[in-house]
Amino acid sequence: MAEVTMTRRSRITPEREAELYDAVLDLLREVGYDGLTMDAVAARTRSSKATLYRQWGSKPRLVVEALRIQKSEGFDVIDTGTLRGDFHAMIDRGDDCQMEQDSALIRGMATAVHADPDLLRVFRERIIEPELAELDMVVQRAVARGEVRADNPAVDYVLHMMLGAFVARTLIDDRPPNQAYLRDYIDAVILPALDV
Amino acid sequence: MAEVTMTRRSRITPEREAELYDAVLDLLREVGYDGLTMDAVAARTRSSKATLYRQWGSKPRLVVEALRIQKSEGFDVIDTGTLRGDFHAMIDRGDDCQMEQDSALIRGMATAVHADPDLLRVFRERIIEPELAELDMVVQRAVARGEVRADNPAVDYVLHMMLGAFVARTLIDDRPPNQAYLRDYIDAVILPALDV
Numbered sequence: 001m002a003e004v005t006m007t008r009r010s011r012i013t014p015e016r017e018a019e020l021y022d023a024v025l026d027l028l029r030e031v032g033y034d035g036l037t038m039d040a041v042a043a044r045t046r047s048s049k050a051t052l053y054r055q056w057g058s059k060p061r062l063v064v065e066a067l068r069i070q071k072s073e074g075f076d077v078i079d080t081g082t083l084r085g086d087f088h089a090m091i092d093r094g095d096d097c098q099m100e101q102d103s104a105l106i107r108g109m110a111t112a113v114h115a116d117p118d119l120l121r122v123f124r125e126r127i128i129e130p131e132l133a134e135l136d137m138v139v140q141r142a143v144a145r146g147e148v149r150a151d152n153p154a155v156d157y158v159l160h161m162m163l164g165a166f167v168a169r170t171l172i173d174d175r176p177p178n179q180a181y182l183r184d185y186i187d188a189v190i191l192p193a194l195d196v
Numbered sequence: 197m198a199e200v201t202m203t204r205r206s207r208i209t210p211e212r213e214a215e216l217y218d219a220v221l222d223l224l225r226e227v228g229y230d231g232l233t234m235d236a237v238a239a240r241t242r243s244s245k246a247t248l249y250r251q252w253g254s255k256p257r258l259v260v261e262a263l264r265i266q267k268s269e270g271f272d273v274i275d276t277g278t279l280r281g282d283f284h285a286m287i288d289r290g291d292d293c294q295m296e297q298d299s300a301l302i303r304g305m306a307t308a309v310h311a312d313p314d315l316l317r318v319f320r321e322r323i324i325e326p327e328l329a330e331l332d333m334v335v336q337r338a339v340a341r342g343e344v345r346a347d348n349p350a351v352d353y354v355l356h357m358m359l360g361a362f363v364a365r366t367l368i369d370d371r372p373p374n375q376a377y378l379r380d381y382i383d384a385v386i387l388p389a390l391d392v
Contacts, residue, residue: 034310104310106367107306107307107310108307109367110303110306110307110363110366110367111303111304111306111307113367114230114300114303114366115230120370124370128367128368132368153380153383153384154384154385154388156384157361157381157384157385159364159368160360160361160364160365160368160381160385161357161360161364161385163360163363163364163367163368164356164357164359164360164361164362164363164364165353165356165360166360167306167359167360167363167364168355168356168357168359168360168363169356170306170310171302171305171306171309171324171359172324172328172355172356172359174316174320184349185353185356187349188349188350188352188353188389189350189353189356189357189385189389190389192350192388192389192391193384193385193386193388193389195388
């Protein structure tokens with residue numbers, strides 16, 4: 001599977017690929033996940049829709065790849081010395097506008113991955129697993145410092161709590177999650193569940 | 197607005213309406229929210245699609261109304277004497293199959309309500325607000341018993357935690373939430389956050 005992808009991808013240069021991902025991220029910032037169309041990506045990057053579909057197959061796939069690149073580039077190792085400091089720093093890394101986009105993206109993905117198991121695999125590998133790895137690193141440092149008990153059962157649910165806070169905000173309160181809400185949720189729910 | 201709806205609804209009898217909702221709930225159980233089509237509802241109930249669209253406007257609206265009826269009928273007042281007992285009893289009210297449907301429903305709704313603010317209002321009034329009211333009743337009894345401090349900040353996030361656990365399961369673990377998972381989440385996250 002990886003080999004097939006490599007062959008398919010080799011039709012455009014890495015520089016061109018980077019340009020395309022930048023354009024996708026710009027469009028995401030401008031119009032959000034729901035508003036982003038393959039037509040707009042094609043127009044912005046002066047490529048044909050046929051090329052985009054040949055390379056990435058679908059809008060969700062293209063967006064996942066673009067986000068993966070952004071994620072690996074913007075990855076600053078967070079280590080403030082406390083679990084609360086680390087969690088808040090993760091929230092403060094973005095801004096409210098980016099959070100609104102992420103919220104639309106998760107909503108779009110939740111539907112798209114359901115209809116496409118292969119996309120779900122890519123989404124898990126590229127987005128969920130790196131998130132889990134980063135959260136796990138942050139929590140394991142807290143365990144090593146003695147802030148969190150290693151056998152606290154909430155340790156296995158940190159990403160569930162974070163992602164759940166995100167999604168629930170829109171459905172329950174009819175507004176996108178923002179930094180103030182997520183900081184409050186961390187202090188009210190996540191840290192107490194971890195007995196910090 | 198309410199008046200308009202009443203007038204529109206009065207074209208079919210209450211008995212016929214109840215039959216239609218039962219058929220929708222049967223189909224939800226059989227094929228899930230994603231698989232449910234207006235064609236199938238029309239065929240099952242020997243009505244025309246035109247009638248269904250005239251009465252309910254769209255699939256999500258019809259499903260919301262059917263669920264509201266089910267909810268108000270199946271509402272047993274839960275009062276086990278402890279918060280943990282009450283939360284577990286709420287989970288045990290359904291079964292794993294129903295939870296899988298609820299999960300598909302929330303996923304479908306999260307997308308549908310985004311494109312339709314009027315549907316979001318109906319969804320909030322019919323589904324979210326009764327859920328909030330029931331959870332609030334359960335939590336306020338725990339406060340009155342002295343199990344939960346009234347000023348515990350997690351009190352405002354009980355539905356966020358529940359709904360979040362639900363949605364996160366599918367995206368993170370790639371499987372629908374079931375009763376064992378939700379009971380574990382209640383014990384590992386929700387009760388500790390409430391300091392119970």
